[in-house]
Amino acid sequence: MGLVTLLQYLVNGAFVSSVYALMALGLTLIFGVMQIADFAQGALYMLGAYVSFYITNRAGLSYFLSLPAAMVGVALIAVLNHLAVYRPLRRAGGATSFVAALGILLILQNIALWVFGADYRLIRSPFGDGKAVVLGAVITHQQLFIVLVTAGLILAVWLFLQRTRPGKALRAMSQNRDAAALVGINPDRIAVMTFALAGALAGSAGALVSPLRAFDPHIGALAILKSFAIVIFGGMGSISGALLGALIVGLAETLTAAYVAAEYSDLVAFILMILVLFLRPQGLRGAAAP
Amino acid sequence: MKRLLLLAAAAAAPFVFPTIAQRHLLILIAINVILVASLDLLMGTAGLLSLGHAGFMGIGAYTSALLALHYRIPFLLALAAAALAGGLAGLFIGYPSLRLRHHYFVLVTFIFGIILTLLFTSLVGVTRGPMGLPGIPFATIGLPQVGAHTFNTFRSKVDYYYLVAGAAGGVLWLRGRLVRGRLGAALIAIREEEQLAMAVGIPTHRYKVLAFVISTAIAGAAGSLYAHYATFISPEVFTFVDSFNLFVMNMIGGAGTPAGPVVGPLLLTVVRDTLRNISPVAAEIAFGAFLIAAIAFLPTGLMGALRRSAGRGR
Numbered sequence: 001m002g003l004v005t006l007l008q009y010l011v012n013g014a015f016v017s018s019v020y021a022l023m024a025l026g027l028t029l030i031f032g033v034m035q036i037a038d039f040a041q042g043a044l045y046m047l048g049a050y051v052s053f054y055i056t057n058r059a060g061l062s063y064f065l066s067l068p069a070a071m072v073g074v075a076l077i078a079v080l081n082h083l084a085v086y087r088p089l090r091r092a093g094g095a096t097s098f099v100a101a102l103g104i105l106l107i108l109q110n111i112a113l114w115v116f117g118a119d120y121r122l123i124r125s126p127f128g129d130g131k132a133v134v135l136g137a138v139i140t141h142q143q144l145f146i147v148l149v150t151a152g153l154i155l156a157v158w159l160f161l162q163r164t165r166p167g168k169a170l171r172a173m174s175q176n177r178d179a180a181a182l183v184g185i186n187p188d189r190i191a192v193m194t195f196a197l198a199g200a201l202a203g204s205a206g207a208l209v210s211p212l213r214a215f216d217p218h219i220g221a222l223a224i225l226k227s228f229a230i231v232i233f234g235g236m237g238s239i240s241g242a243l244l245g246a247l248i249v250g251l252a253e254t255l256t257a258a259y260v261a262a263e264y265s266d267l268v269a270f271i272l273m274i275l276v277l278f279l280r281p282q283g284l285r286g287a288a289a290p
Numbered sequence: 291m292k293r294l295l296l297l298a299a300a301a302a303a304p305f306v307f308p309t310i311a312q313r314h315l316l317i318l319i320a321i322n323v324i325l326v327a328s329l330d331l332l333m334g335t336a337g338l339l340s341l342g343h344a345g346f347m348g349i350g351a352y353t354s355a356l357l358a359l360h361y362r363i364p365f366l367l368a369l370a371a372a373a374l375a376g377g378l379a380g381l382f383i384g385y386p387s388l389r390l391r392h393h394y395f396v397l398v399t400f401i402f403g404i405i406l407t408l409l410f411t412s413l414v415g416v417t418r419g420p421m422g423l424p425g426i427p428f429a430t431i432g433l434p435q436v437g438a439h440t441f442n443t444f445r446s447k448v449d450y451y452y453l454v455a456g457a458a459g460g461v462l463w464l465r466g467r468l469v470r471g472r473l474g475a476a477l478i479a480i481r482e483e484e485q486l487a488m489a490v491g492i493p494t495h496r497y498k499v500l501a502f503v504i505s506t507a508i509a510g511a512a513g514s515l516y517a518h519y520a521t522f523i524s525p526e527v528f529t530f531v532d533s534f535n536l537f538v539m540n541m542i543g544g545a546g547t548p549a550g551p552v553v554g555p556l557l558l559t560v561v562r563d564t565l566r567n568i569s570p571v572a573a574e575i576a577f578g579a580f581l582i583a584a585i586a587f588l589p590t591g592l593m594g595a596l597r598r599s600a601g602r603g604r
Contacts, residue, residue, distance in 0.1 A: 085582055088586065089582075089585065089586055096585040099537075099538065099541070099581050099582075099584075099585050100581070100582050100585060102534060102578075102581065103577075103578040103579065103580075103581035103582040104578065104582070105578070106574050106575070106577060106578030106581070107574075107575050107578035107579060109574070110571045110572075110574040110575045110578070111575060113571050114571050114572075114575075225404055225530070229401060232397060232401075261412075263411075263412035263414075264412060266408050266412075267405060267408050267409070267412070270401050270404055270405045270408070271405065273401055274398065274401060274402065274405070277387065277390065277394055277397065277398055278386050278387070281390050281391070281394050
């Protein structure tokens with residue numbers, strides 16, 4: 001195994017990590033603000049891929065248009081989930097939000113099966129077979145695009161959280177709900193905003209990866225389970241933890257597939273998560289155990 | 291009195307519902323009653339939640355099936371081995387994770403369930419992966435002949451129904467005994483105030499591990515009962531969605547109520563099957579909506595709600 005081969009795997013891993021980062025970021029934001037493990041995000045990721053498919057392959061419009069369309073469309077559905085299900089149930093708390101989230105996942109996944117059919121779909125990449133060679137490792141333009149857009153989106157979210165008033169309000173809610181309400185932050189408005197943000201991120205992940213991986217209405221389930229494992233691995237509610245976790249899991253998965261066996265790569269995220277729970281229950285970057 | 295009625299209803303069921311499809315459903319309900327009763331041992335007393343029970347059931351099913359297929363182990367021994375395997379897996383995962391805070395423990399069981407499904411799928415050399423294990427022998431027990439029923443091979447659906455219904459009755463009885471005994475008292479104390487329970491000298495960790503191991507051993511045995519009935523198992527039967535279904539059955543039936551572990555599986559198995567026969571896709575959508583409605587309107591489960599309304603009537 002040469003160094004170039006290893007570099008090639010790391011390049012491949014970077015794009016896997018990007019998708020996880022977008023999903024895990026949304027999940028951890030919702031968990032931080034609402035204390036909900038929103039499994040329905042898996043369905044939102046899947047819907048992002050379908051929005052992109054219909055705009056690019058069916059309507060014949062540009063792939064670059066499908067990305068913002070998927071973000072906006074999926075964000076609307078995320079807000080709808082919140083208003084229709086999570087908000088009315090917010091007093092129930094505990095395991096119930098888990099049940100509700102799985103209920104939504106089942107509903108959306110099967111509506112998709114009904115409307116879109118069970119066939120695998122793949123979007124034509126606007127980059128065709130374009131490739132770049134970096135130090136001997138090949139990266140397709142589509143992969144490069146995914147990594148760059150992800151980096152841009154993460155930067156945008158970071159700036160939003162650090163620099164803008166609503167972003168600061170979101171962080172305040174996530175740190176101390178009651179104190180935030182006391183200083184006049186409207187928790188309902190912040191909740192809607194958080195769901196919209198997470199929905200846009202999940203939708204973008206679906207649209208970004210759809211030219212590289214064939215998808216059907218079931219892709220969301222495993223994706224959300226892994227993202228969830230990543231969020232726990234990184235520390236629930238921690239943004240830097242989610243990003244670090246996504247990076248580690250994406251690379252570890254690719255390396256496992258390359259050096260151990262492809263069929264074990266799906267296990268990596270879960271095993272890392274179990275290890276972290278036993279050794280450091282609050283996660284890599286989590287504050288003291290909540 | 292109520293118990294006698296239930297017993298009579300269970301005994302008469304295969305003759306009230308004589309078609310093959312109905313009897314098949316009865317057997318599945320009985321297996322689900324065993325699983326939900328084992329879950330309720332945790333949830334109804336200590337408030338501990340396991341979201342990986344289908345995985346433990348899978349361990350039992352694969353253990354039992356592989357022993358019977360490769361070594362021709364008789365059914366009852368394979369059943370015991372399945373319970374042992376389930377219990378050992380429960381000990382392995384429960385011992386370290388029950389030291390964690392409650393919601394971390396729930397997560398560990400959930401993720402462990404997923405790991406198990408992935409292992410069943412990827413250990414192709416042992417489990418044949420997604421292709422599944424076919425040709426598992428039927429359950430046979432050497433028993434004297436009673437009329438037309440030999441009980442030697444539980445090939446007939448009625449015979450097998452009585453076997454699993456008997457097992458379900460046994461598990462329900464065991465649950466009642468444990469809940470009313472020392473273990474139950476300790477678990478309830480842990481649920482109400484764990485620090486205090488520890489302070490008065492209850493070895494809380496030991497009791498929690500014990501309850502979890504009993505629960506997962508029962509789940510393993512239920513897996514064996516399933517494997518030797520279906521004669522075919524594959525990873526698809528033991529997914530996190532199935533674990534989740536069991537939890538929902540427990541919740542809808544009413545956790546901690548005596549009749550909950552019977553009512554929940556009965557209701558949900560019938561509802562899901564009826565819906566699936568109409569349209570599989572619509573069934574999943576309706577089931578999702580049903581879940582959301584159930585937690586909105588019946589947070590303490592059906593039996594909990596009935597009990598409350600009965601209390602109000604008095």
